[in-house]
Amino acid sequence: MRHLGHMRQRLDDTHLGFVLGAGVSEQAHVPMWGELIQRLYCHYGTDGPPDSYKKNTQPATLVAQFIFNRFFRQQKQQDHLKGFNKPHIVQIAIKNEWYKHIHEAIYRDVQSLQVVREEHPYLVELARLVYSSAFCLTLNFDDILDRIAQEAHIPGLDRQKPNVIWKPPIADRPNACVIYHVNGFLP
Structure with missing residues (x-):
């Protein structure tokens, strides 16, 4: 449990980042x-x-x-x-x-973003965490998490919408999460 407290502190200090792979989108029917x-x-x-x-x-x-x-x-x-x-x-x-x-x-098999939001077991909560984090490095080509994180608004949190990039520079908005697509991006 101590590690969860440490992670929460890192998130509160905007020192927590995420590195995400294709598994995030698999349950939205994005192919592996x-x-x-x-x-x-x-x-x-x-x-x-x-x-x-x-x-x-x-x-x-x-x-x-x-x-x-x-x-x-x-x-x-x-x-x-x-x-x-x-x-x-x-x-x-x-x-x-x-x-x-x-x-x-x-x-091809991805349904509407609304259906993905309703049926994916954890994507909405992950998007809220990404919204609150310092950065997110994703290996995915799809933009499903990005779009849901763009919609996330956490009352009382002074954050801008995530900045989605696939080519640096990275540090253009210091008070917003950067979602970086290492392999490129196809919205």
Whole structure:
């Protein structure tokens, strides 16, 4: 019990931070890596992914990179992109299309934020803690916790809404929680 008292003191002093992973969003029906990779296979090409990918013998992050690389090469060959004489514009257009596919794969089974609030066993309380904390580093791409924390208001607590970032600088608002998406962000 002493550790809970210590954590409460750290929270009151705004010296408590959170490092959160995908498990936070799993019960909101956001896919874990393996399932996300399965959803992205359709962008691998007509031959489909190699069997070693399907058998999970490769790390999921590596497979995701392979899928993206194949997608990128295929998209570069599209007629509507061949006319660009600036390679960085083509790269931006392809990445934008890729982000749309990832967004669809992530949020495909997620219900409304209201349903998530009502059905997730602890997300609302976690969001209130995050709102009160000094920082939150999340490895998630989704913004479910962020949106609920943005809505959290704790009477008597002099805090601004969390500042959601995915590229530093971090210290731009000293009296607000920073939710940092290490891997990027797809609202």
